[in-house]
Amino acid sequence: MRSLVLDQVKFDANGLIPVVVQDEATNQVLMLAYMNLESVSETMQLGQMVYFSRSRATRWHKGATSGNFQNVKSLWLDCDQDTILARVEPMGPSCHNDTHSCFEEPQ
Numbered sequence: 001m002r003s004l005v006l007d008q009v010k011f012d013a014n015g016l017i018p019v020v021v022q023d024e025a026t027n028q029v030l031m032l033a034y035m036n037l038e039s040v041s042e043t044m045q046l047g048q049m050v051y052f053s054r055s056r057a058t059r060w061h062k063g064a065t066s067g068n069f070q071n072v073k074s075l076w077l078d079c080d081q082d083t084i085l086a087r088v089e090p091m092g093p094s095c096h097n098d099t100h101s102c103f104e105e106p107q
Contacts, residue, residue, distance in 0.1 A: 004075035009040060010082040016052060019084040021094065023101075024073040030094035031102040035084065047072050049088060068092030 002008070011017050015037065021030045033051040035043070039059050042050040046061075049070040053060040063069030070088040077084060095102040 002077040002081070004077050004084060006040060006044065008077060008081050009084070010080065011037065012082070016054070017082060017084055019051070019086050021049065021070065021086045021088055024087040024089055028101055029103060030088070030090060030100070043072060044075070049086060063091060066092065068094065070094065
C-alpha cells in the first residue's frame with residue numbers, strides 16, 4: 001500500500017475521491033464515503049475523518065454532532081491513486097443507523 005501523499009491523490013472530474021473506511025482493530029469495513037481536497041487536508045491536520053457529503057454538498061466532520069468520531073490510524077492510496085483506504089479507531093457507531101458498520105442490518 002502507498003502511504004497517502006496529498007499531491008499524489010487523483011480526484012475525479014467532480015473533485016472527489018472515494019474512501020473505504022476500515023476499523024483498524026478488527027479489519028471490518030465500516031463505510032464508503034467521499035472526500036475532496038479540503039476534507040483530505042483537514043483529515044490529515046485533525047487526525048479525525050472529515051468527509052465531503054455529496055447529498056448536502058458540504059464538508060462533514062464525522063462525529064462533530066454525534067460524538068462518534070473516527071480517529072485516523074493510517075491513510076493509504078490504492079495502486080491507481082484514485083481511492084483512499086482509511087484505517088480508523090471508531091469512537092462509536094459509524095453508520096447513521098446506529099450500527100458499527102454501514103454494512104450491517106440495524107437491530
